Amino acid sequence: MIKKAIYPGTFDPVTYGHLDIVKRGVEIFQELIVGIAENPKKRPLFTVEERREMFIESLKEIGLKGKVKVKTFNSLLVEFAKKEGAVAILRGIRIVSDMDHEFTMASLNRKLYPEIETVFLMPSDDYAYLSSSAVREIAFYGGDVSQFVPKAVERRLKEKFKNLSQSR
Numbered sequence: 001m002i003k004k005a006i007y008p009g010t011f012d013p014v015t016y017g018h019l020d021i022v023k024r025g026v027e028i029f030q031e032l033i034v035g036i037a038e039n040p041k042k043r044p045l046f047t048v049e050e051r052r053e054m055f056i057e058s059l060k061e062i063g064l065k066g067k068v069k070v071k072t073f074n075s076l077l078v079e080f081a082k083k084e085g086a087v088a089i090l091r092g093i094r095i096v097s098d099m100d101h102e103f104t105m106a107s108l109n110r111k112l113y114p115e116i117e118t119v120f121l122m123p124s125d126d127y128a129y130l131s132s133s134a135v136r137e138i139a140f141y142g143g144d145v146s147q148f149v150p151k152a153v154e155r156r157l158k159e160k161f162k163n164l165s166q167s168r
């Protein structure tokens with residue numbers, strides 16, 4: 001049986017921190033699927049389709065295009081994982097404060113679907129404090145995000161905030 005894992009998130013937008021986890025994940029699992037949660041409750045800046053396109057463009061930049069599948073879902077994570085036949089859910093832990101939330105989710109997911117394991121990976125120290133929300137905040141005020149996100153994402157952020165400020 002192929003050991004498949006799902007790496008779920010909102011990825012609004014994908015950052016070098018997320019990509020660091022993807023790189024580590026492909027070394028461990030035979031198949032890695034990035035699962036982009038539509039997550040309307042979080043009121044994402046980018047549509048789920050835009051987030052998917054940016055992820056694929058970013059994979060191209062790091063030479064992993066075709067090695068990792070990128071799918072979107074709008075259901076409970078465990079339902080998506082079951083449908084895909086995944087044996088594990090991959091999550092990234094940045095700082096100790098992530099653990100509270102991550103352990104709660106992992107515990108609930110285990111209750112909902114005991115067959116699946118949650119696997120936590122730690123990113124490089126360079127990305128330990130990096131989040132999509134920080135990137136959105138910096139880009140909103142016109143700051144330089146080039147060390148945090150791939151070129152394709154940087155371009156999309158510029159476009160998005162230009163269009164938003166024009167429609168205001």
Ligand SMILES: Nc1ncnc2c1ncn2[C@@H]1O[C@H](COP(=O)(O)OP(=O)(O)OP(=O)(O)O)[C@@H](O)[C@H]1O
Pocket residue numbers: 008009010011012015016017018020021090091092093094098122123127128129130131132133134
């Ligand atoms: N810099 C990072 N290093 C390692 N893991 C990360 C990093 N950023 C996010 N992750 C992990 O990736 C998964 C998906 O995260 P998510 O899509 O919520 O991104 P986020 O950066 O936390 O976004 P937001 O700031 O909008 O909450 C989670 O497991 C999260 O802990």
Ligand SMILES: [Mg+2]
Pocket residue numbers: 131
């Ligand atoms: Mg988060």
